[in-house]
Amino acid sequence: MEYRTLGNTGLSVSAIALGCEGFMGKTEEQVCSDMDFAIRKGINFIDIYSSNPDLRSNIGKALTNRRQQFIIQGHLCTTWENDQYLRTRDIEKTAASFEDQLVQLNTDYLDIGMIHYVDSKEDFHEIFNGPVIRLALRLKEEGKIRHIGLSSHNPTVARMAVESGLIEVLMFSINPCYDLQPPTENVDDLWADENYAHSLQNIDPERERLYELCEEKGVGIDVMKVYGGGDLLSEINSPFGKAMTPVQCIEYALTRPAVASIMVGCRSCDEMQAAIDWCTATKEEKDYTAVMTGMEKFTWKGHCMYCGHCAPCSVGIDIASVNKYYNLTIAQNEIPETVREHYKVLTHHASECIQCGQCETNCPFGVAIIEQMEKATEKFGY
Structure with missing residues (x-):
């Protein structure tokens, strides 16, 4: 458990x-x-x-x-x-x-x-x-x-x-x-x-x-x-x-x-x-994206669903977590301390992105991940 x-x-x-x-x-x-x-x-x-x-x-x-x-x-x-x-x-x-x-x-x-x-x-x-x-x-x-x-x-x-x-x-x-x-x-x-x-x-x-x-x-x-x-x-x-x-x-x-x-x-x-x-x-048994992709009436295109399909990142960034912490800051003028600390302890940060594009190829929802990493770097400073 x-x-x-x-x-x-x-x-x-x-x-x-x-x-x-x-x-x-x-x-x-x-x-x-x-x-x-x-x-x-x-x-x-x-x-x-x-x-x-x-x-x-x-x-x-x-x-x-x-x-x-x-x-x-x-x-x-x-x-x-x-x-x-x-x-x-x-x-x-x-x-x-x-x-x-x-x-x-x-x-x-x-x-x-x-x-x-x-x-x-x-x-x-x-x-x-x-x-x-x-x-x-x-x-x-x-x-x-x-x-x-x-x-x-x-x-x-x-x-x-x-x-x-x-x-x-x-x-x-x-x-x-x-x-x-x-x-x-x-x-x-x-x-x-x-x-x-x-x-x-x-x-x-x-x-x-x-x-x-x-x-x-x-x-x-x-x-x-x-x-x-x-x-x-x-x-x-x-x-x-x-x-x-x-x-x-x-x-x-x-x-x-x-x-x-x-x-x-x-x-x-x-x-x-x-x-x-x-x-x-x-990981395959937990994968909910198989149900949520390829539909005519329902789409999550361009939206990070934190599913982790973007992995593996070539430099080891936990992209889903970076996106989640960045999204927690969008509606606020300053970064909440708890979010800052969670981001800080990540092994790798958005600034380490080398823009290889592998993650975007993997993403089933068409998220502009490289752009997201740039925004996160600007927000958190690294």
């Missing part, structure tokens, strides 16, 4: 983590068996958005005597009514459900308290100017939440949350299909067939800027919907008309700036293993 630091939280999380969907409707014994498998494989991170009391209790029992080894991301603003999950902004229901969650999980704190499902600007302002954020801050002060997070599907709202300085973790939906779509307050738009019927080009700039902003601010991203609800794994259902593998989907998400972990909703140990296989996959 690979472990990554989740932003500035200091938490070391497994790159492959668990969504809670796969545990729903299972018995205590089944949940314990699945959790045993996950822990043996090195998984140490789980997201529990559902307020289902049986689900929470079964996970709590599965973590008995090993709570300290596991990082729990639980959600505020979910409650259980009429035997079903309900998103709420009612502060009394939110507070009561949070306390129930601690009891059900047999713990006295959550590593991350995630403000649940904020996709509209109106909802954002209600939360960040009202009792919900005050509750989250109080719970953090009391030690019942160690870090505050927010989940969203809308890059505009997510950016507002990051810029508030009040969240440390963002749970966001990332995959190559969603990345093509502009911001929307209606999450169903991300699945709508009509939104993929016309030609689409390159990552939406608001989404890309969000990932770069999180990297800049030290806000860690954990990813939901990495398979697009399963559509990307199906040639029939994928907007691309080509099926991706779990490993390719995971590799795409994990190469975005600030991303530390992927929450996968696995219904079986076999599905869990299909995600964990990313850890030992070859």
